[in-house]
Amino acid sequence: xxxxxxxxxxxxxxxxxxxxxxxxxxxxxxxxxxxxxxxxxxxxxxxxxxxxxxxxxxxxxxxxxxxxxxxxxxxxxxxxxxxxxxxxxxxxxxxxxxxxxxxxxxxxxxxxxxxxxxxxxxxxxxxxxxxxxxxxxxxxxxxxxxxxxxxxxxxxxxxxxxxxxxxxxxxxxxxxxxxxxxxxxxxxxxxxxxxxxxxxxxxxxxxxxxxxxxxxxxxxxxxxxxxxxxxxxxxxxxxxxxxxxxxxxxxxxxxxxxxxxxxxxxxxxxxxxxxxxxxxxxxxxxxxxxxxxxxxxxxxxxxxxxxxxxxxxxxxxxxxxxxxxxxxxxxxxxxxxxxxxxxxxxxxxxxxxxxxxxxxxxxxxxxxxxxxxxxxxxxxxxxxxxxxxxxx
Amino acid sequence: xxxxxxxxxxxxxxxxxxxxxxxxxxxxxxxxxxxxxxxxxxxxxxxxxxxxxxxxxxxxxxxxxxxxxxxxxxxxxxxxxxxxxxxxxxxxxxxxxxxxxxxxxxxxxxxxxxxxxxxxxxxxxxxxxxxxxxxxxx
Numbered sequence: 001x002x003x004x005x006x007x008x009x010x011x012x013x014x015x016x017x018x019x020x021x022x023x024x025x026x027x028x029x030x031x032x033x034x035x036x037x038x039x040x041x042x043x044x045x046x047x048x049x050x051x052x053x054x055x056x057x058x059x060x061x062x063x064x065x066x067x068x069x070x071x072x073x074x075x076x077x078x079x080x081x082x083x084x085x086x087x088x089x090x091x092x093x094x095x096x097x098x099x100x101x102x103x104x105x106x107x108x109x110x111x112x113x114x115x116x117x118x119x120x121x122x123x124x125x126x127x128x129x130x131x132x133x134x135x136x137x138x139x140x141x142x143x144x145x146x147x148x149x150x151x152x153x154x155x156x157x158x159x160x161x162x163x164x165x166x167x168x169x170x171x172x173x174x175x176x177x178x179x180x181x182x183x184x185x186x187x188x189x190x191x192x193x194x195x196x197x198x199x200x201x202x203x204x205x206x207x208x209x210x211x212x213x214x215x216x217x218x219x220x221x222x223x224x225x226x227x228x229x230x231x232x233x234x235x236x237x238x239x240x241x242x243x244x245x246x247x248x249x250x251x252x253x254x255x256x257x258x259x260x261x262x263x264x265x266x267x268x269x270x271x272x273x274x275x276x277x278x279x280x281x282x283x284x285x286x287x288x289x290x291x292x293x294x295x296x297x298x299x300x301x302x303x304x305x306x307x308x309x310x311x312x313x314x315x316x317x318x319x320x321x322x323x324x325x326x327x328x329x330x331x332x333x334x335x336x337x338x339x340x341x342x343x344x345x346x347x348x349x350x351x352x353x354x355x356x357x358x359x360x361x362x363x364x365x366x367x368x369x370x371x372x373x374x375x376x377x378x379x380x381x382x383x384x385x386x387x388x389x390x391x392x
Numbered sequence: 393x394x395x396x397x398x399x400x401x402x403x404x405x406x407x408x409x410x411x412x413x414x415x416x417x418x419x420x421x422x423x424x425x426x427x428x429x430x431x432x433x434x435x436x437x438x439x440x441x442x443x444x445x446x447x448x449x450x451x452x453x454x455x456x457x458x459x460x461x462x463x464x465x466x467x468x469x470x471x472x473x474x475x476x477x478x479x480x481x482x483x484x485x486x487x488x489x490x491x492x493x494x495x496x497x498x499x500x501x502x503x504x505x506x507x508x509x510x511x512x513x514x515x516x517x518x519x520x521x522x523x524x525x526x527x528x529x530x
Contacts, residue, residue, distance in 0.1 A: 007437060008436040008437035008438050008439075009437065009438050011436075012438065322438075324438075325438075325440050326438070326439060326440040326512055326515075327435075327436060327438050327439050327509070327512040327513065327516070328512045328513070328515040328516035330438045331516050332516060343516075344516060344517045347513050347516050347517055348513070348517050348519060348521055350513075351509070351510060351513040351517075351519075351521035351522065352521050354506070354509060354510075354521075354522070355510075355521055355522050355523050358506060358522070358523075359523060363502075363506070365501075365502040365505055367414050367415060367416070368415060368416065368417065369432060369433055369434040369441070369505075370415070370433045370434075370435070370501055370502050370504070370505035371434055371435060371436060371437065371505070372435050372436060372502075372505060372506060372509060377414075378414060378497075378498060378502055379498070380502045380503070380506060381489070381494075381498065381499055381502075381503075382489065383482060383483040383484075383489045383490070383499070383503050384483060384484040384487060384489065384523065384524055384525055385472075385473040385481060385482065385483075385507065385510075385520075385522055385523060385524025385525075386473060386481040386482070386483060386484045386485075386524060386525060386526070386527075387472065387473040387474050387475050387480075387481025387524075387526065387527075388472065388473070388474060388475070388476075388481075388526060388527070389472050389526045390466070390469045390470060390471060390472040390514075390520070
């Protein structure tokens with residue numbers, strides 16, 4: 001199978017990833033909230049701290065791999081970095097945390113009292129502050145710029161964040177990671193997010209930045225995370241963390257244009273990118289080799305085994321689904337491990353897309369089996385299904 | 393539209409030729425003025441392969457049946473857009489979507505594939521997302 005050809009199984013996987021995205025209204029609300037928060041912090045920090053400060057998304061929101069929560073009643077889980085441009089020596093971790101909290105408390109007050117937002121609360125996490133909204137929360141992590149010499153050699157924006165005990169500064173670089181990830185995923189760009197599907201071809205980079213376009217790597221990462229969310233529902237403490245999944249997937253991804261091929265490659269090859277250095281298991285931050293995302297695997301060696309076993313199960317589950325005959329059976333099999341509602345939603349999404357193609361004269365059929373698609377020698381003429389509704 | 397479109401009805405031979413050309417491996421037989429086409433359709437790579445039969449004679453409209461595998465019911469109900477649960481309803485006659493001047497190979501056959509796509513979708517979701525209309529209830 002040519003690596004440049006898309007499969008229908010890959011098509012279905014992609015529709016599933018669209019179903020995993022936050023719905024458009026929520027997507028808009030999230031973007032809006034990040035912007036408002038950023039604007040407030042920028043302005044307020046000038047007077048309050050006489051310093052510049054910036055708030056920006058990190059994690060899956062920054063990478064375009066944000067999934068819906070498993071249960072409709074659960075929150076969307078978002079992350080942000082709060083970076084205040086002051087010297088490392090000028091403040092302790094605890095002081096930074098507290099003063100950031102005071103500022104965020106004011107933000108909450110303004111949003112509630114002056115702007116009429118009803119559901120917004122500030123909750124004290126251990127090393128972050130959580131802004132709790134209706135249906136989502138943003139974990140805001142206080143940080144300083146890392147102006148050390150080693151950091152000066154790194155791409156992106158190295159920062160210092162507090163550890164869980166508010167004791168030590170830890171090096172991090174979420175902007176660098178996001179840039180790295182987006183570079184890796186751009187190797188092959190394919191699809192549009194909305195219903196009007198363009199033929200695969202060159203895509204405006206800006207559309208990728210704005211998350212109007214989804215890449216096979218993003219699709220694969222979303223599916224992996226979803227499988228993990230469902231699989232580890234009863235054993236939350238053992239679940240592989242997203243940054244490890246995302247990093248290893250990006251290393252393994254070879255630019256496959258088809259989401260199934262991409263996922264298949266990632267499942268097989270990801271374990272080969274786990275390193276061993278001086279007896280330690282390492283999944284290094286690609287933008288900061290001294291940061292080990294898998295440090296917990298060295299504290300609890302069973303976690304590495306859990307990860308590998310889980311990844312093998314992903315491979316087996318995908319193969320089992322792909323081996324079914326009939327779109328309804330394939331989708332049902334995927335629904336068993338990714339969620340029935342998601343799988344059904346994906347089939348409905350695909351169906352509406354085919355209907356749209358049919359009613360706008362874009363639908364084509366192949367010779368031999370009349371397989372449907374947007375290329376193919378036979379134009380499917382417009383028509384209207386008729387006849388009885390479904391009945392006994 | 394004032395002018396009447398003169399459309400020449402295609403012969404069974406012409407219909408057969410197009411069916412063979414576009415769907416090699418299918419069979420066409422002609423007996424007493426009735427053309428019977430049997431072919432295997434697979435709407436997507438992950439769909440089942442369905443054996444479809446079309447019976448057509450110029451005085452009558454094409455009749456399409458899925459002969460294998462048997463069409464399934466969902467929660468006891470038959471699929472929508474069928475006539476008496478036996479033949480597929482692929483077009484709306486008043487809209488002149490099909491005429492004897494058109495090739496079956498370019499209309500009825502791909503429409504059948506499309507029907508099968510939405511049928512498998514309906515089996516899973518219970519929704520027919522292919523559009524369509526039903527006769528108004530009396």
